[in-house]
Amino acid sequence: MSMARLSTFGRWLSCSLLLAGAGIASPPADGFPPQASSSEELLTLPGEIGKPGGRLIVSLRAEPKTLNPLTAADAPSQEVILGAMQADLVHINRATQLTEPALAKSWRVSPDGLQYTLTLRKGLRFSDGQPFDANDLLFTFRVYLDENVHATQRDQLIVGGKPITVRKLDEQTVVFQLAKTYGAGERLFDGLAILPRHLLEKPYSEGKLAQTWTLATPANQWAGLGPFRLKEYVPGQKLVLERNPYYWKKDTKGNRLPYLDEVVFLFVSNADAQVLRFQSGETDLISRLGAENFSVLSRQQKGYSMSDAGPGLEYNFLFFNLNEPGEKTSPDLARKMKWFHETKFRQAISQAIDREAIVRLVYQGRGAALWGPVTPGNHRWGDASIPHPPRSLEKARALLKEAGFTWTTAPDGRPTLVDSDSKPVEFSILTSSTNADRTKMATLIQDDLKQLGIPAQVVPTEFRSLLDRVTQTREYEACVLGLVSFDADPTAETNVWLSSGGRHLWNPSQAHPATAWEAEIDKLMEQQLVAPSFEPRKKLFDRVQEILAENQPMIFLASPDILAGAKNSIGNFHPAVLEPYVLWNVEQLYFKDASGNARP
C-alpha cells in the first residue's frame, strides 16, 4: 500500500514535507538555449506573462542533505528537489488540488482500475540537452523498485502488496500495471522524479547509485527535467540553481519557462533569522511564517506584501493514551487509562476546549477551529454534516456525570473532579518543546480543564523522546500533536486511520482493531481505497469523519493558515496551501522590474 510516504519524520513537525525527486543538469556545451522546435510537445501554462531574467533568493531552514531523489528523506532536500529541480509524470496542481498532465501529456485508466496507460510528451530534453524518452522512465522505475537501492519511493510503489510493473508500448507510451485498484488514482505519480538513464545507469550497475548526486557533485554531472538545474553549492551558505534552458513548459505567448535566470537557496536555520533577512530585503520570498512573525512583517510593510492563503492541511489535536494497559504499564497509568477509554470522558474534554481561543491566541486569528481532520484548506474532502458544537462547560459536566464522575471540594475551595473510586482526575499533556504553538495550545487547554476541576500538567518534551513515548514505550497520558498531509486526498492519511497503521497515534500498530468503531474505520478506509470514483469515496470518508467526531480518539483543535510574503516586484506570486507553498509555481515567478537583477 502506498502509505509509507507518511512514515517520514518531517510530517510531524509543523514543517512537513512532500516526497519528490528530481534530476539536475549541467550547462549545455554550446551555452545557448535551443529554440522551441515544432517536434517538442511543450505544456502551455495559463497565467500572467512575465519578464525573463532576475535572481530569486529564498531562505531554506537547513542545508539539504542530498540532491539525489532516491535518498532524499529530509525536508530541505525534498523542498529543493520538488520545488525547483524535479518533474513528475502527473502532477497535483497545488492551487486546484487536482491532477494535471506533466511529463505525461495524457493518461488512460482501464475500466477495472488496474492499468494506467501514459502517453509521454515528444521531443523533451534533460537539462543537459540529452533527449528524454520511455527508456528513462523504465530505468527510473527499475531503480525505484530495486530493493538494493533502498529508494525512499519504493513503498509508495507497492500497491496491494505487490510492486507496480511498467512496460513500454512504444517510445512514447508506457503501461503501469497495479495489483489492486488504487483510490487516489493517478495521484500516485505526483512527486516521482524521472531520472536520466544516460547519467545514472553506470553508477547503478556498479551499485553506487545511493552515493551519487550528493551536494558536492559537479554541475555537469547533473541532469533533470525540472525548471532549474544545479549551478553551484557553497557549503554552509547557499545552493545556486540556474534556468533549465530545455524546460518543457511555455506561457500562453509561447515564451519558454522559467522566467528567472537563477534561484538561490540561502541556508538560514532560524525562523526569526529568516524574518530578519526578508525584512532587510536580502531574500525575496518567505513562507512557513508563524502568525506572530507574520503580523510583525505586516505591520511594517516596506516594498513587500504579505499574503494569507487560508488554512493549510495541518491539523492539531489532543489525544489520550488509548492503548490497553500491558504488564509494563504503571498502575497509576493503568488507572488513568480507564478514564481515557471512556468515550463520554473524551467527549466532555472536547466540549470543554475553547477552540476559538486557540485560533485567536495561538494563531492570532489566522487559522481555523477544527472538529475533524479535514481542514477548510482541503477543498473537496470535508464532511459538512459534522457538528461544530461551541464550547460548553455545562454539557461537559453533564457528560462527565453520565460517565460516573463527580466533584468534591479541594482544601483550597476549588471543585475537583473525582472518578467513581473517589480518586482525583488529573493527567499530564505532552507537547513538543520546540513547537511554541502547540505548547501554547496545551496551556490554554490546561486552563479550560481547570474550570472542569481537572488539574492538568503541560510537559514540553524533546520531540524524539515524545515520539518514543507515544509510539514505543506508550508511557504517557495525553499529548498535543499536529499532522500535515502532503496531499488533500485521504489516501495520504491511511497510515493514521487504519488501526494497524504506525501513525494511528492513540493506539498504534494494532494486530486487531481494539474497538468496533476502529474496525469500521478500517473497513471504510479499505473500501475507499478501491472505490472507483470520487463520489463513493467521499461518502465512505465522510463516514470515517463522523465516526471520529463521535468517538473523539483525537480531539481536533485548530489549523493554522499558510502565511507567506513576497517582494512587491515579484509577479505570479500565489501561495498555495499545499507544499511547496510559495515555490510550487517557481517556473512562472518573475521580477516585474529590473530591480531584482540589480541586487549586488
Added chain:
Amino acid sequence: MMHRGGWKRWLIALAVLHGIIGCAGFFAPYDPAEQDRERPYLPPMKIRMVDTAGHFHFRPFFYGVHLGDGTFDQFEESTDQVVPLQFLVSGARYRLLGLMPCQKHLFGAPASRIYLLGSDAYGRDQLSRILYGGQISLLSGLLGAGLTLFFGLLIGAAAGFFGGWKDGLLMRVAELFMALPWLYLLLALRAFLPLSVSPLRAFFLIIVVIGAVGWARPARLVRGVVLSAKERDYVRAARGFGAKNGYLLRRHILPETSSVILTQAAILVPQFVLAEMTLSFLGLGVPEPVPTWGSLLASLQQYSVLVSYWWMYLPALAIVPFFLGYLGLASALQQDASTGKIEKAASGVRQ
C-alpha cells in the same frame, strides 16, 4: 570610606523588597494564572487623574479597553468607560505569606480589570506574575544559597581541618564538580524525570540541583580560611590544653569563616536567582502556569515578542533592585569584615 554597620541599611532595603514579594498576593491585583482571553498582549494601562474632557478626578481612574475590530493585539481605549481605581478591594483568594487565607488586594478595579504592566500572550496580568514569580525565583535563590553554603562549609571545613588524603580527595571532587558541563547534565536529567512533575516538586528539584551544583567554590574558600586558622597560636594552645576536634571547630575555627560565609551568601543569592532564571528560560524550570522570573522572560526568545511588546522586558527590570541590594550588602559586609580585622589587630597591639 563607609563606616562600620553600613550593611544594616542594605539589609533593611532588602527586607522591604523581600517583604513585597513575600506578600505578592496582597500587592498583586490578580491570580497569576488567571487568563483573560479577550486581552492578550495588552500594553500597560495609563492611570489618569484628568479625563479627555479636561475634568479633574479626585480618584485615579483608567479607561476600559477593547480589541480593535479585526485585530489581534491592537487595543482601543473606550473614553466613555471611566473605571475608578480602588484600594483595598476584595478579589482572588490567596494565602498571605503562604499561611493566612486572605482576599484583600492593595488595589483593583472591581468594575473592570486593571493591567498596570500589561498582559502576556494569554492575557495574564504581568504585574501579578512578576510579583508571584519573584517568590519562586527569590526562594530558590535563598534556599539554593543556603544549601550550597551548608555543603560548602561542611566539606571545606572537613578538608581544611583534617588535611592529608581527605583534603586531597575532597578538593579533587570539588574540582570535578567545577569542571562538569552542568547545563547539559540538567538537560539530560530532565529527560529522565517522570512526566508529570507537579510545579511544587519541580521547584524543589530546581533548588536541590542548584544547591548541589555550587558547593565547590565556597568549600574551597572555607578550606583556605580553616587551613590558616588551625595554625593560629590560640588554636594550638587550645589543642595543647586537650581540646577535642569538635570543640576546636565550633569554638575557634568556624567563627573565623563567618565573614567569608556571609559575603559569599550575599553574592550567591543573586547568582542563584540568575541560575533559576536560566533554567526556566531553557524550559527546565517550574512548568506553566506557575510564573518565575525566568519563565516570564522566556517569551522574549521569540523575535516577534521582542520587537512588538516592550512590556515583556519588565521582569528583567524587577531583578535589578534585588541585585543591587545583595551586591551592596556583600561589599558592605566585606568592608566591615576587613575594618573589623584591622581594629581587632590594632586593639591587639594596644594590649
